[in-house]
Amino acid sequence: MASDSTEHPGEGEDFAAGLSRLAAELRALRIERGKPSIRDIRRRAPADRMLSTSTISETLNGNRLPGHDVFMALVRALLSFDREGRPLPQLPSHSDPELRGWRTAWRALTKLQDSGRLTPAVPGSAEPAPPGIADPPAVPAAAPPYLPLGHPLTGHTDLVRTVAFSPDGALLASGGRDTTVRLWSVATGLPVGEPLPGHGRTVLALAFSPDGKWLAGADGDGTVRLWELRTRRLRRTLAGCGPHATTLAFSPGGDLLATAGTGGTVQLWDPATGAVRGEVAVGGGSVFALAFSPGGDLLATAGTGGTVRLRDPATGTVRGEVAVGGGSVLALAFAPDGRSAAAASTTGAIRVWDPRDPGLPGALAHYRHGHVTALAFAPGGGVLATAGSDGSVRFWDPAGLLPWGRLVSARPSFVATLAFSPSGVLCATGDSDRHLQLYGPPGHGATAPPGDPAAEHGATRPVLTHTAAPAAALADRARAADLRSGRPLPLLPLAGAHHGPVRGLAFRSDGSLLAAAYDDGSVGLWDPLSRTPRHRLTGRRPLPVLAFSPDGSLLAGAHEDGTVTVLDAVTGRARTDLPGTKGSLCALAFAPDGQGLLTGGADGAVRLWNLRSGGGTSLPAGADGPVLALAHAPDASLLAVGYASGRVALWRPGASGPESSRAAPAGEAALAALAFTADAALVAVHAAAETTVTVWPPGAAAPASYVLRRGPVTALALSSDGTLPAAAVAGPAVLRWALPAPVPPGVTGPSGGPAPSGPVPPAGGAATP
Secondary structure (H helix, E strand, C coil), X not given: CCCHHHCCCCCCCCHHHHHHHHHHHHHHHHHHCXXXXXXXXXXXXXXXXXXXXXXXXXXXXXXXXXXXXXXHHHHHHHHCECCCCCECCCCCCCCCCHHHHHHHHHHHHHHHHHCCCCCECCCCCCCCCCCCCCCCCCCECCCCCCEECCCCEECCCCCEEEEEECCXXXXXXXXXXXXXXXXXXXCCCCECCCCECCCCCCEEEEEECCCCCEEEEEECCCEXXXXXXXXXXXXXXXXXCCCCEEEEEECCCCCCEEXXXXXXXXXXXXXXXXXEEEEEEXXXXXXXXXXXXXXXXXXXXXXXXXXXXXXXXXXXXXXXXEECCCCEEEEEEECCCCCCEEEEECCCEEEEECCCCCCCCCEXXXXXXXXXXXXXXXXXXXXXXXXXXXXXXXEEECCCXXXXXXXXXXXXXXXXXXXXXXXXXCEEEEEXXXXXXXXXXXXXXCECCCCCCCHHHCCXXXXXXXXXXXXXXXXXXXXXXXXXXXXXXXXXXXXXXXXXXXXXXXXXCCCCCEEEEECCCCEEEEXXXXXXXEEEECCCCCCCEEEECCCCCEEEEECCCCXXXXXXXXXXXXXXXXXXXXXXXXXXXXXXXXXXXXXXXXXXXXXXXXXXXXXXXXXXXXXXXXXXXXXXXCCCCCEEEEECCCCEEEECCCCCCCCEEEXXXXXXXXXXXEEECXXXXXXXXXXXXXXXXXXXXXXXXXXXXXXXXXXXXXXXXXXXXXXXXXXXXXXXXXXXXXXXXXXXXXXXXCCCCECCCCCCCCCCCCCCC
16 A cells, blocks of 8 residues: 555445455555464554454454554554564554555545445434543444343332342342342243342342352442342341442452442452451542452452552552543443453443553543443453443444444333343343343344334344243353253344355354355355354355365355365455366365365365465375365364264374274264364264264263254354354255253263253254244
């Protein structure tokens, strides 16, 4: 990008086309600079602007336009490598002439984004932001990752002030101004027993202990109460938080309970005995929010003054301070991986920063309408949810605080609290209308009624009743730690007509995209977690076999004549064509370095193709028939080759023959997919009359197997870590399953076969969750 004349959008170019073009130019710059790895690019980011792996990947793949500072930090990082991919002594300065064209391109694309060709997900406002607080750039309208699920839960008689999920996701606790603490079954939406006794004033905060033994509640009268959940009895009453106990949190190990309030002091208690373990004077008035880091080595506190203080919980020593934006901080949370923290103040400011280096500025956004009352990270860390005094619930990409959409309550209520279920599939809120509202991924069932915020996104939602298990609860159990449900979750339709059934499926290596190839030659791309469509690639010939490159920038597809086309995963343009082989190809996998492509097919041979030269080498053909699946171990030390016989051979790099093999369970052939989990367990899926999963844990004497679905499928894929399967049944629909926990070896069902781990959809179609 040498001059400014080429950076402006082309005549008639819309935002999506401009974003794809800019991403292609960034990828070209990366190749020009020796194609440094994502990890190396992260390491070269400016000290004042960190870059996450997801931000770099999403920007290079054209999936979103980051904010100006993040975009320019990425460009500077790329320019800090020489043409051999070696780091230069220093980053280019902000005034470097090479940056001028990139800066102009970003501004032009941002203007195009705001011009109305695509409606922003969060409407703008004429209200100016306070000095020093910038609004996030608008993003294309898209369905948020969560939508309301049916009717709210009712029972409270006043404002619902706090909600919390139990560690196993089975219970939802709520409390509020009516002085009651109520427990709800997530599976049925019904109350569990009578309200818990003991509180005399507004219940301001609730928290379950990590082992699920205790439920702690903070009271407006300055006390904290501990209930034993097994007996539902009040076991402890703790005092000393000042006139009002406003916030509390258990340490990750469950051995400490931190409480605070308007007294300006944090108390640390032993929940088992009720003894005081320590006390920290925070100063500066009331404490409205506190949280332990996931590792338990930091305790964050905030309140009046608008500053978050990070302390060593053992000594009370301040490790760092973060200014949020004035006012009082009401909400505070750590991301599950401990690499991010977020806080929000009464001025409307929201800040996300790295708690490991609180001196860095992090990302800042402004909540224009009212202020944030509560916030929480989804367990995966990729979504930040905020609840507002204007009755809205917003979802953000925490990497750059880009909004994913806005949901506004049907009533002009005050949303006071928000929490995610342990699996991240459910989000619960409480409001001034005395309601508990559950949110879940779109697409569970009935169409949203006119006027519902979901309707403007063309999304669907289930009807939640109190007499049957809500669809959200079934989905939640499917994504929970034990993953026993195994029910199908249909993907939302892509824009544009697809003709014929799904022929091939593939996950991107980081699990953030699912590709489906259709009979008309087109390829649809989805976000597999929210199941929302991303975009569509067009082609002339079907690609029944697909595979993403390790960095997700390329998508390889095998044609029916045995030839292979390597596409740009964003634009769909062909990058490389490989010659045909004898017979059709049934399996593709990129080499771990992304420079080669492995193919396997009807002749039983595995070939490694050099994507630059087009040359190839072969592994010896096996005696087990065609090669149907290929997968690399996480550390690239093993290549798994699956054959039509059901056998899986394991090869070491450079070996003249397989090191070992895994035999399919009795009666299981028709191998459809292979993957290694993060802990090196091998996962195989066989698709015939039944779709079954077999897992070989490292060092285990025997595999574990279970039925994923009764009935055949036309295409099937596993994410690279083996935890997320997707399948296509005859027709254009694509289904995604949460992977059930494998049945231990030796456990059988009534028919003598492996016992299924949960409900199995009926043959011939998709079950309704």
